[in-house]
Amino acid sequence: TYKGGIPEIVTHGENGLLVPPGDVKALLDVIMSIDTPLYDKLRKGAYESFRQFDAELVNAEVIRMING
Numbered sequence: 001t002y003k004g005g006i007p008e009i010v011t012h013g014e015n016g017l018l019v020p021p022g023d024v025k026a027l028l029d030v031i032m033s034i035d036t037p038l039y040d041k042l043r044k045g046a047y048e049s050f051r052q053f054d055a056e057l058v059n060a061e062v063i064r065m066i067n068g
Helices: 024-032 036-053 055-067
Strands: none
Touching (some): 036 055
C-alpha cells in the first residue's frame, strides 16, 4: 500500500504494485491486471531493487571499497 515507508522501496509498476490502504477494489483491479509480461517486469525489477539488501553483496561491496 501507499503507506509508511513502502513507497520508498516499491515503485509502482517497476518492482511491485501499490494500492491505497483499505481500497479493496483497487487491490482487485491491480491483481487482475497482472499478466505474464507485467509479472516478468515486476519480478526482474524486484530482484534488482532488493538485491541491494543482500548481506553478502553489501559485504563484498564494502570490501571492494576498502581495498580500492
